[in-house]
Amino acid sequence: MSIPEVKEKWSARVSEVTIGATPAQGGTRARTVTIGGAGGIPFLSFDGALPHPPAIAIDVLDKQPVGWPKPLEEVYGDVWADPVQWARRAKELGADLINLRLTGIHPDEGDWPPSKAVEIVKAVLEAVDLPLIVWGCDFPEKDQRVMPKVAEAAQGERCLLGAVSQTEYRTLTAAAQAYGHTLIAASPCDINIAKQVNILVTDMGFPLSDIVIYPSTAALGYGMEYIYSILERGRLAALSGDKLMAQPVILDVGFEAWRVKEARADEEMADAWGPLAYRGPAWEAVTATDLLQGGADLLIMRHPEAIRAVREAVGQLMQGDGK
Amino acid sequence: MIIFSERINGMYRDVRAAIDEHKADVIQQLVRHQLEGGADVIDINLGPTKGDPVENFVWLARVVHEVTPKPLSLDSAKPDLLVQVVPRVRAALPETKLIINSSTAAPESMGKLVPLAVQHGAGIIGLTMDQEGVPGNVEKRVECGAAFLMTALEAGLQPDDIYIDPIILPINVAPKQPWNVMEAIRQLAMANEPPPHFIIGLSNISQKCLMNRLINRTYLVMCIAAGLDAAIMDAADKDLVEAAVTAEVLLEKHLYSDDYLRAWRMQKGL
Numbered sequence: 001m002s003i004p005e006v007k008e009k010w011s012a013r014v015s016e017v018t019i020g021a022t023p024a025q026g027g028t029r030a031r032t033v034t035i036g037g038a039g040g041i042p043f044l045s046f047d048g049a050l051p052h053p054p055a056i057a058i059d060v061l062d063k064q065p066v067g068w069p070k071p072l073e074e075v076y077g078d079v080w081a082d083p084v085q086w087a088r089r090a091k092e093l094g095a096d097l098i099n100l101r102l103t104g105i106h107p108d109e110g111d112w113p114p115s116k117a118v119e120i121v122k123a124v125l126e127a128v129d130l131p132l133i134v135w136g137c138d139f140p141e142k143d144q145r146v147m148p149k150v151a152e153a154a155q156g157e158r159c160l161l162g163a164v165s166q167t168e169y170r171t172l173t174a175a176a177q178a179y180g181h182t183l184i185a186a187s188p189c190d191i192n193i194a195k196q197v198n199i200l201v202t203d204m205g206f207p208l209s210d211i212v213i214y215p216s217t218a219a220l221g222y223g224m225e226y227i228y229s230i231l232e233r234g235r236l237a238a239l240s241g242d243k244l245m246a247q248p249v250i251l252d253v254g255f256e257a258w259r260v261k262e263a264r265a266d267e268e269m270a271d272a273w274g275p276l277a278y279r280g281p282a283w284e285a286v287t288a289t290d291l292l293q294g295g296a297d298l299l300i301m302r303h304p305e306a307i308r309a310v311r312e313a314v315g316q317l318m319q320g321d322g323k
Numbered sequence: 324m325i326i327f328s329e330r331i332n333g334m335y336r337d338v339r340a341a342i343d344e345h346k347a348d349v350i351q352q353l354v355r356h357q358l359e360g361g362a363d364v365i366d367i368n369l370g371p372t373k374g375d376p377v378e379n380f381v382w383l384a385r386v387v388h389e390v391t392p393k394p395l396s397l398d399s400a401k402p403d404l405l406v407q408v409v410p411r412v413r414a415a416l417p418e419t420k421l422i423i424n425s426s427t428a429a430p431e432s433m434g435k436l437v438p439l440a441v442q443h444g445a446g447i448i449g450l451t452m453d454q455e456g457v458p459g460n461v462e463k464r465v466e467c468g469a470a471f472l473m474t475a476l477e478a479g480l481q482p483d484d485i486y487i488d489p490i491i492l493p494i495n496v497a498p499k500q501p502w503n504v505m506e507a508i509r510q511l512a513m514a515n516e517p518p519p520h521f522i523i524g525l526s527n528i529s530q531k532c533l534m535n536r537l538i539n540r541t542y543l544v545m546c547i548a549a550g551l552d553a554a555i556m557d558a559a560d561k562d563l564v565e566a567a568v569t570a571e572v573l574l575e576k577h578l579y580s581d582d583y584l585r586a587w588r589m590q591k592g593l
Contacts, residue, residue, distance in 0.1 A: 191578065192578065192579045192580045192581070193580070195578055195579075195580035195586060196580040196581050196582055199580060199582045199585055199586050199589065200582075202589060203585070233578070234578075237578045241590075242577065242578055242590070243589070243590050244578075244580075244586050244589060244590065245578060
């Protein structure tokens with residue numbers, strides 16, 4: 001009996017985005033990270049080549065986080081008051097990129113001036129030679145003052161800057177374009193808006209080839225399936241030739257996974273749910289590996305055990321690729 | 324939607340005069356308008372022009388090609404003329420994708436034109452009619468379409484290079500035909516996986532009709548819902564093109580966004 005041919009023939013592929021720049025390219029990074037390029041459904045290498053395994057960025061905050069659960073405190077507690085030390089730790093733990101969040105600039109979180117944000121970004125760039133992702137505080141008026149300064153200070157480093165949205169995109173897009181950075185295009189769990197943001201940004205003259213889609217993220221048990229279906233639909237559109245959906249995808253897994261009850265409740269639930277030291281990283285790892293199946297190219301993560309588990313799973317799924 | 328521009332046709336007086344007098348700039352200006360509107364393929368048809376038709380075809384193909392590298396559809400109802408024209412245009416424009424427009428499902432016509440398409444790596448449009456003429460019903464259209472498709476596939480053409488044209492006639496002459504054409508598309512699309520393309524010469528439906536643009540637009544949308552994915556039409560008719568894109572969005576051929584018309588244009592590099 002013959003086995004029916006089930007291979008899909010895709011007419012297009014996900015575009016590639018390279019983050020970071022080496023000295024030869026005008027930056028100071030030791031190496032760059034290229035994401036995207038998939039020519040088929042995730043981990044079905046017979047459908048189409050998957051040239052780059054998903055990259056992992058480790059979260060670094062510009063100031064000591066509030067309310068992070070114990071498993072994370074054990075890993076970062078001794079360095080998290082200092083973003084430079086924290087970034088060094090992230091590199092030691094095997095991060096492909098540093099994901100720096102400017103939380104202290106938020107009016108309710110410290111209202112730091114742009115100069116302080118610039119100082120921190122420069123210090124992190126100087127201390128750690130990995131490619132850098134920088135997010136504003138998601139308070140548009142403030143981000144519009146801070147992010148252009150950050151973009152200027154990091155000129156040449158080809159950072160990934162976030163995030164533009166359907167309503168707030170002009171300032172950051174212009175800054176990213178002026179100073180040679182790539183851009184995160186965010187949408188609130190809505191694939192039509194994801195496409196719309198790309199249209200708006202491109203219409204300003206920003207190259208589609210420098211955009212990374214952030215379709216928002218949800219943790220296991222908290223609506224992950226909605227994100228999953230958006231990832232899947234977006235990837236099918238990309239592979240079928242929709243150039244405005246062909247950008248690689250970034251997911252904020254660590255942030256989402258570590259704020260749900262299952263990854264936070266400690267002794268009070270240990271009898272029923274098992275120890276948090278295992279449960280927390282497991283929640284992050286499972287959220288990440290599930291979402292990777294939908295089609296994601298860059299994950300922001302937190303716990304080293306979760307990262308190890310994800311890399312192991314990816315390694316198994318990609319075994320035999322390139323043969 | 325694969326848009327074949329209908330405009331470079333000697334049936335139009337301006338085109339006829341331009342061909343007769345070899346005025347390249349008139350043709351090229353029209354082609355530019357069609358490209359700006361979203362044309363993917365430029366159909367060229369001499370109509371009742373003077374001179375040697377083979378030489379005219381080659382001249383016209385070169386003139387169009389000077390403006391765009393896009394595929395050319397060589398349009399004539401005379402198989403013997405196409406047999407002469409295709410090799411000449413192929414030799415003149417070796418890199419250009421050609422589409423032969425058209426063969427019928429009559430063995431004599433297919434016997435000449437299908438091997439010609441295979442030999443020159445061309446696409447081909449097959450009319451759902453045979454030596455007995457245009458069918459008045461669905462069944463005969465489906466029968467002719469299936470016969471043409473089978474012949475073309477057996478000769479080695481890929482489904483992507485095969486276009487089935489169920490032949491639309493003017494609404495003021497043949498009022499039952501619009502539905503017959505749609506139904507034939509639906510049945511042929513269902514029976515073949517992967518399906519060939521389905522195409523119509525759209526403007527024919529509204530010949531000598533007062534409300535021709537509205538009729539074209541409405542019928543194109545209806546046919547897209549039945550499975551049509553190509554049309555020989557006026558790409559410079561913005562309302563028409565936008566109605567087609569909208570129909571395709573509503574069938575989820577494109578992902579919706581508020582600016583889906585702009586997205587469609589961006590996608591085409593317009």
